[in-house]
Amino acid sequence: MSSLTYDLTLAGLSVGSAAALTGIGLIVTYRATGVLNFAHGAIAMVCAYVLRQCVVEWGWPLWAGAAVTLLLLAPGLGVVLERFVFRPLSVLGGDPAQTLVASIGVFVLLVGGAALLWGQGARDDAPVLVSSDPWGQLAVVLVLAAGVGSVIRWTRFGRELRAVVDDRRLAVLGGIDADRVAAAGWAFGAFTAGLTGVLLAPYVRLDPYGLPLLVMEVVAVAVAARMRSLPVAVLVALAIGVGQSQLTRLHPSGWAEQVLQSLGANLFVVALLLAALVLPRIGTRDALPRTATARVPTPPGAWIVAVVLFLLPLGFAGSDLHTSVQVPALGVVLLSLVVVTGRGGQISLGQAAYAGLGALFTALLAAGRFPGLPRLPELAALALAVLLVAPLGLLTGWPAITRRGLALALATFAVGVGVSRFVFAQPYATAGLTLGRPAGFEGDRAYYVLELVLLTAALWATRLLRTGRTGRALAAMRDHEAGASAAGVRVPRLKLLAFVAGAALAALGGGLLGMGVRAFDPGAFDPVRGLLWFAAVTVLGADSTLGALTAAALLVGLDAGARGGVAAALIGVLAVLVGRFPGGPYEALRTGAGRLRLRLRRGVRLTAVGMEVRGRVRATARTRRWAATAAPSQAPTAPAPAPAPADKATPTDRAATADGAQPPPGPPAPDHETRTGGPGGKHHAAAGRVLTTHGLQARYDTFTALDGIDLTLPPGRITAVIGPNGAGKTTLFNCLAGTHHPTHGQIRYAGRDITHLPAHARTRLGITRTFQQLAVFPTLTVTENVLVGAEQTHTPDPSTATHHALRLLALDGPLGTLPAADLPTGTLRRVELARALAGGPRVLLLDEPAAGLDTPEVAALARVLKALAADGTALLVVEHDLDLVADLADVVHVMAAGRIIASGPPEHVLDTLAAQEPSA
Ligand SMILES: Nc1ncnc2c1ncn2[C@@H]1O[C@H](COP(=O)(O)OP(=O)(O)OP(=O)(O)O)[C@@H](O)[C@H]1O
Numbered sequence: 003m004s005s006l007t008y009d010l011t012l013a014g015l016s017v018g019s020a021a022a023l024t025g026i027g028l029i030v031t032y033r034a035t036g037v038l039n040f041a042h043g044a045i046a047m048v049c050a051y052v053l054r055q056c057v058v059e060w061g062w063p064l065w066a067g068a069a070v071t072l073l074l075l076a077p078g079l080g081v082v083l084e085r086f087v088f089r090p091l092s093v094l095g096g097d098p099a100q101t102l103v104a105s106i107g108v109f110v111l112l113v114g115g116a117a118l119l120w121g122q123g124a125r126d127d128a129p130v131l132v133s134s135d136p137w138g139q140l141a142v143v144l145v146l147a148a149g150v151g152s153v154i155r156w157t158r159f160g161r162e163l164r165a166v167v168d169d170r171r172l173a174v175l176g177g178i179d180a181d182r183v184a185a186a187g188w189a190f191g192a193f194t195a196g197l198t199g200v201l202l203a204p205y206v207r208l209d210p211y212g213l214p215l216l217v218m219e220v221v222a223v224a225v226a227a228r229m230r231s232l233p234v235a236v237l238v239a240l241a242i243g244v245g246q247s248q249l250t251r252l253h254p255s256g257w258a259e260q261v262l263q264s265l266g267a268n269l270f271v272v273a274l275l276l277a278a279l280v281l282p283r284i285g286t287r288d289a290l291p292r293t294a295t296a297r298v299p300t301p302p303g304a305w306i307v308a309v310v311l312f313l314l315p316l317g318f319a320g321s322d323l324h325t326s327v328q329v330p331a332l333g334v335v336l337l338s339l340v341v342v343t344g345r346g347g348q349i350s351l352g353q354a355a356y357a358g359l360g361a362l363f364t365a366l367l368a369a370g371r372f373p374g375l376p377r378l379p380e381l382a383a384l385a386l387a388v389l390l391v392a393p394l395g396l397l398t399g400w401p402a403i404t405r406r407g408l409a410l411a412l413a414t415f416a417v418g419v420g421v422s423r424f425v426f427a428q429p430y431a432t433a434g435l436t437l438g439r440p441a442g443f444e445g446d447r448a449y450y451v452l453e454l455v456l457l458t459a460a461l462w463a464t465r466l467l468r469t470g471r472t473g474r475a476l477a478a479m480r481d482h483e484a485g486a487s488a489a490g491v492r493v494p495r496l497k498l499l500a501f502v503a504g505a506a507l508a509a510l511g512g513g514l515l516g517m518g519v520r521a522f523d524p525g526a527f528d529p530v531r532g533l534l535w536f537a538a539v540t541v542l543g544a545d546s547t548l549g550a551l552t553a554a555a556l557l558v559g560l561d562a563g564a565r566g567g568v569a570a571a572l573i574g575v576l577a578v579l580v581g582r583f584p585g586g587p588y589e590a591l592r593t594g595a596g597r598l599r600l601r602l603r604r605g606v607r608l609t610a611v612g613m614e615v616r617g618r619v620r621a622t623a624r625t626r627r628w629a630a631t632a633a634p635s636q637a638p639t640a641p642a643p644a645p646a647p648a649d650k651a652t653p654t655d656r657a658a659t660a661d662g663a664q665p666p667p668g669p670p671a672p673d674h675e676t677r678t679g680g681p682g683g684k685h686h687a688a689a690g691r692v693l694t695t696h697g698l699q700a701r702y703d704t705f706t707a708l709d710g711i712d713l714t715l716p717p718g719r720i721t722a723v724i725g726p727n728g729a730g731k732t733t734l735f736n737c738l739a740g741t742h743h744p745t746h747g748q749i750r751y752a753g754r755d756i757t758h759l760p761a762h763a764r765t766r767l768g769i770t771r772t773f774q775q776l777a778v779f780p781t782l783t784v785t786e787n788v789l790v791g792a793e794q795t796h797t798p799d800p801s802t803a804t805h806h807a808l809r810l811l812a813l814d815g816p817l818g819t820l821p822a823a824d825l826p827t828g829t830l831r832r833v834e835l836a837r838a839l840a841g842g843p844r845v846l847l848l849d850e851p852a853a854g855l856d857t858p859e860v861a862a863l864a865r866v867l868k869a870l871a872a873d874g875t876a877l878l879v880v881e882h883d884l885d886l887v888a889d890l891a892d893v894v895h896v897m898a899a900g901r902i903i904a905s906g907p908p909e910h911v912l913d914t915l916a917a918q919e920p921s922a
Pocket residue numbers: 702705707725726727728729730731732733734
């Protein structure tokens with residue numbers, strides 16, 4: 003027995019060593035470049051193939067093949083990737099989401115390239131570099147880990163590496179050659195990948211899909227080490243390796259044996275699921291690259307061409323028609339990504355799991371093998387499968403509530419791998435399973451017609467989710483999650499909706515794919531497919547249904563030839579090119595398509611670029627007009643209900659407009675009922691609607707940022723908070739808005755305790771905020787931006803409220819139809835304010851509202867804010883511009899070190915501060 007324990011431990015150490023190598027490589031690359039290299043496994047696979055090519059095909063000595071593969075090819079590949087793929091991305095601003103898409107692109111490109119070069123079949127003759135004796139492998143790993151750890155800790159290069167990781171720009175300013183550091187990190191990471199590949203290849207299946215996935219399954223090791231600690235990574239890897247092999251000794255009876263067997267074979271996948279779903283998150287700040295979701299205008303007539311092309315296969319016969327059957331089915335699967343990723347902005351690498359579950363459930367239901375349910379006709383089975391898989395969308399939807407970017411990518415990848423290993427690969431679920439087509443649709447042509455009908459239904463469902471109130475809310479969430487929350491969008495609920503709808507669509511497509519080939523094929527829903535589909539949809543315009551259909555046609559059409567891998571290679575190249583254009587390939591496409599459309603429509607040589615410039619000029623001119631027309635004489639004339647100095651003239655009021663013109667007569671857009679023309683008006687002045695804080699305390703870890711804040715925001719008053727940097731103003735603001743939770747104290751509104759209410763719920767109560775850093779939705783037009791604010795609150799008539807808000811801030815007319823992405827800062831500040839006003843706020847929280855505005859714009863803003871106060875809105879303004887504060891505020895609170903140290907009318911407080919200044 004003891005010798006069995008010893009043997010199993012040795013076997014486990016061997017597996018664990020390979021996993022530790024991967025962990026070391028991933029951590030070093032991540033630390034040097036900030037990139038979690040999804041292509042690590044693919045580099046391992048390519049190196050294993052190249053070593054086999056050198057030794058087996060060309061007859062080189064093993065040492066020569068190994069030297070070329072590990073010392074030349076692998077580091078060279080790393081340096082090439084750094085130089086031509088990832089360096090341009092870091093120069094363009096280092097958007098982590100773009101690097102994620104690019105690394106998935108490299109993965110797909112290498113997998114596709116290997117399939118093209120070496121075929122898709124598995125090889126079992128990979129040369130053995132280090133014997134299966136684990137001590138040799140373990141020694142390699144420990145020496146590597148110790149060497150890397152020493153270099154990072156004790157050498158100048160290590161210090162440079164840590165500086166680059168902390169802040170690349172600062173490190174460059176300090177004279178560090180960040181590119182050299184990154185290149186070294188990539189070269190070393192690729193070397194460890196190559197070593198892993200050549201060590202593993204003789205003992206596992208060497209094929210373009212299996213080996214990369216096997217290597218990436220152990221990413222858990224690096225995540226468990228928080229992408230930092232090499233010793234932790236090595237220990238975790240060895241522990242899982244040994245644990246996995248020891249599990250094979252246990253032989254419980256009954257179903258437990260099957261469970262234990264699958265656990266024993268997939269302990270790294272369990273660790274991946276735990277690490278991705280349970281452990282503290284990594285890389286939470288990144289979202290989808292903006293370029294991936296930019297509006298891509300549909301070329302005129304494109305839909306007609308698409309309809310004709312999709313009808314064309316009805317005229318095909320034989321294998322052509324049989325192949326075409328996969329296109330509409332895959333199109334439906336990819337539409338699920340349009341909803342989740344394109345519109346909702348959520349990275350999802352696990353859609354293949356939902357598609358596979360759709361196919362599996364359809365097959366089980368149609369075969370009468372689904373527990374507790376009778377045998378169903380195929381179409382009923384498909385419909386029920388869709389309904390059953392939809393709620394499983396929560397598997398990835400739930401983690402998405404608290405995760406973004408890299409963390410979400412890992413979580414969804416983990417779910418994809420977990421479902422593949424624990425469901426699709428298990429004989430108890432899939433052995434001997436066949437899947438027929440519905441009665442009457444057995445032939446390819448009839449089945450294709452059925453698919454077209456279901457594809458049309460899926461397009462209709464996708465359209466429902468991408469247009470109207472839901473579509474705008476999804477786009478708002480994608481463009482700026484915090485901004486969407488502030489506009490009242492129930493972000494967590496919307497994420498769940500996106501993932502549930504996405505799972506349903508993927509299941510429908512998966513079921514159709516299965517029926518198309520008359521079988522449930524686990525390989526068709528491999529997690530690698532999830533990566534390929536994600537990359538394909540992302541590069542062809544994630545928020546474009548036409549893009550998804552094109553991707554489906556490309557993926558099926560290009561792989562229909564004798565050699566697979568063409569489609570993957572092409573999609574990989576496109577995804578890798580994400581960083582090679584300023585603004586990404588989508589932007590190039592967008593501008594190109596815009597130019598073409600204008601030429602076609604007008605027949606003049608007016609380019610889209612020209613249009614954009616004209617749009618900006620118009621917007622700027624309108625901003626000036628707004629600033630000018632909102633002159634003091636045009637401010638509301640009725641007496642203010644509160645003692646707000648609403649008619650106080652300041653230097654900013656008296657300033658001429660930016661172009662020196664005199665303010666033209668006429669108010670911006672007054673209305674008879676209210677001063678602002680807004681929907682709330684006098685109703686806001688309800689005396690009980692007071693926002694108060696009592697003994698508010700907030701912390702960041704052990705640091706106390708707020709300490710015992712008591713504040714009252716009465717209706718009809720403007721309250722200003724001023725103080726030096728770091729005083730705690732933003733923290734206070736965030737506590738009131740619901741984006742930071744206080745550790746002690748209470749926030750009450752209209753007699754209700756709202757301390758723990760989330761941001762969107764506060765907005766729906768009437769407490770709305772704007773942001774110091776603009777939080778507009780760039781892919782929506784100005785009007786749509788404002789409409790989101792009106793729709794998500796309980797405004798009875800959103801379009802009238804939007805219209806009022808747009809008029810009040812002079813955003814109506816042609817300006818309202820421009821995408822927010824193209825507008826100057828001053829206009830965007832108004833858009834954000836209009837969005838807040840459209841919801842009819844009773845309390846308005848403004849964080850540095852004058853930042854980025856010129857003098858006339860500040861003056862105009864002041865007049866609008868005074869008018870709002872006069873209408874009964876309670877305003878809180880956090881502001882550094884003391885002139886503005888003096889002009890606006892009824893009460894000023896001075897903060898320092900997390901406390902309010904002085905309060906009173908502005909003239910008193912500001913004079914006291916001015917008097918203290920010389921002695922300070
Ligand atoms: N996320 C955070 N983690 C740790 N400390 C933080 C964090 N955010 C703020 N702090 C600290 O809390 C204190 C208050 O910060 P806060 O941003 O609220 O001040 P502020 O008055 O708004 O400053 P500024 O005018 O520069 O925006 C500061 O010392 C700041 O360093």
